[in-house]
C-alpha cells in the first residue's frame with residue numbers, strides 16, 4: 001500500500017514510534033539488529049502489499065530454482081509428465097499404480113539438499129515451498145489407500161520443514177503456493193521501468209496437478225479476485241487517511257469511498273461466480289480437490305514426517321490443513337477494515353461439526369513458525385447460534401497462520417487501526433455514512449451468498465451424486481464446508497448497523 005522506497009536507519013529514527021515502518025518485525029527469524037531496517041525482502045517495509053498487484057507479487061513469480069535444487073524441479077516435472085493419478089481413483093490401472101510407485105521410489109532416493117543458500121532470498125524460498133509442497137501432496141495422494149500411515153520421506157521432510165520454518169508457513173500446500181505465487185503472464189508485458197498490473201485475462205498458472213483447464217481456472221478465479229481487490233486496498237487506505245482528519249469533509253469522502261468499495265466487492269462477486277465458466281464441478285470435486293487434502297482430511301491415517309531427527313531445530317508440524325481461499329488476505333482485510341471480523345472470526349465460527357470433530361480440532365493452533373493472531377472479542381448476533389465445539393480459535397483466525405508472514409503483519413497492523421471504521425460511524429451521527437457502511441457490509445454478505453452457492457455447486461452437489469452424506473462433506477481447510485460458509489455469511493449480516501446506534 002505504501003510506496004516503495006529504501007528506508008535508512010536515519011529515516012527510521014525520524015518516524016513516530018507507532019508508524020508501521022518503525023514497528024518491530026516480530027515474525028522475522030534471525031532479523032536485523034534492533035532499530036535497523038529489515039531488508040530481507042524488497043517489500044518488507046510495506047508488508048509485501050503492492051499498489052498494483054495487492055497481495056500478489058508485482059513481478060511474475062520465479063519459475064525454476066537454480067541448478068543446486070534442480071533435483072526437486074525435475075522430480076516435480078516427472079510427476080506431471082507421468083500424469084500421476086490419485087490413488088483412490090475408482091478405475092486406477094496397473095500401469096498407473098506402477099508409474100506412481102516408480103516415482104515415489106525416486107522421491108525417497110533423492111539426496112537431502114541443503115537449504116542454507118535459499119534463505120538469502122525470499123523469492124527462492126517461496127519457489128522452494130511451492131515445489132516441495134507440491135511434491136509432498138503428489139506423494140501423499142498417490143500412496144495406496146491401504147497404506148496405514150502417510151510417511152513423508154526425509155528428502156522432502158527436512159528441506160520442506162526448514163524452508164517452511166524460515167517462511168513461517170506450515171509445511172503443506174497453501175493458498176500462496178497455488179494462487180499468489182503460481183502465475184505467469186500469457187503474453188509478456190512490454191518492457192517498462194514500472195511494470196503495469198497484469199490484465200485479468202492475461203494470466204496462466206505455473207503448476208497444476210491435473211493439467212486441466214478446470215484446475216487452472218480454479219486458481220485463476222482467486223488470482224483475478226486478488227487483482228481486482230487492489231482498488232479495495234487503496235480505498236481502505238484513503239478512508240484511513242480521511243479518518244485521521246475526521247472533519248465533515250472527511251466524513252463525506254469516506255461515504256463516497258465506502259460506496260466505491262461496495263462496487264468493488266460487487267465485482268469480486270462476479271469474478272467468483274465466473275469460476276463456473278471454466279471449472280466443471282464434477283472435474284473439480286472428483287479430480288482436482290482430492291489433491292489438496294491435508295492431514296485434516298485423513299482422520300484414519302497419521303501423517304508421519306520422517307527424518308526430523310536429522311535437524312534438531314525441526315519440530316513435528318501441527319498445522320496441516322489443505323489450501324483454502326479462506327487464506328486470502330484480501331477477504332480477511334475487508335473483514336478487518338469493516339469491523340466484520342469480530343463477527344466472522346468469532347471464536348465459535350470454527351467450521352467444525354460438533355458431533356464429528358476433525359483431526360484439526362485436536363490440534364492447538366500453535367505452529368511455532370506461524371503464530372495465530374490475537375482474537376478480537378466475539379460479538380455474535382443474537383440470531384446466530386454459537387457452535388458449541390471446543391476449539392476457541394476460529395477457522396479464519398487459524399487460516400491467518402497459513403498466510404505469508406508479511407501479509408499476516410499487514411492484517412495485524414490493520415486490526416491495530418486507532419480509528420476503527422465502526423467507531424467513526426457510531427460517533428459521527430451521519431446517516432449517509434451509516435447507509436454507505438451498511439451497503440458495503442451488504443455487498444460482502446452478497447459475496448458470501450454467492451460463495452455459499454459455489455460451495456453447494458462444487459462440493460455438496462457432486463458429493464450427493466457420489467452418495468456421501470452432506471454432513472460429511474469437508475472443505476480442504478478441514479471444515480464442514482456448507483455449514484461453515486453459511487455460518488460466516490450469517491455472521492457477516494450480523495455486522496450491519498442499526499441506525500439507533502448513531503449518537504444523537
Ligand code: HEM
Nearest residue numbers: 221222225324325326328331458475476477478479481488
Ligand atoms: C470452486 C470454487 C470454490 C470452492 C469450491 C470453495 C470452497 C470453499 C470451502 C469448502 C470453504 C470452507 C473452508 C475450508 O474448509 O476450506 C471455503 C472458504 C472460503 N473461501 Fe472458498 N471456494 C471457492 C472459491 C473461492 C474464491 C475464488 C474465493 C475468493 C478469493 C474464496 C474465498 C473463501 C473464503 C474467504 C473462505 C473463508 C470463509 C469466508 O470468509 O467466507 N473461495 N471455500
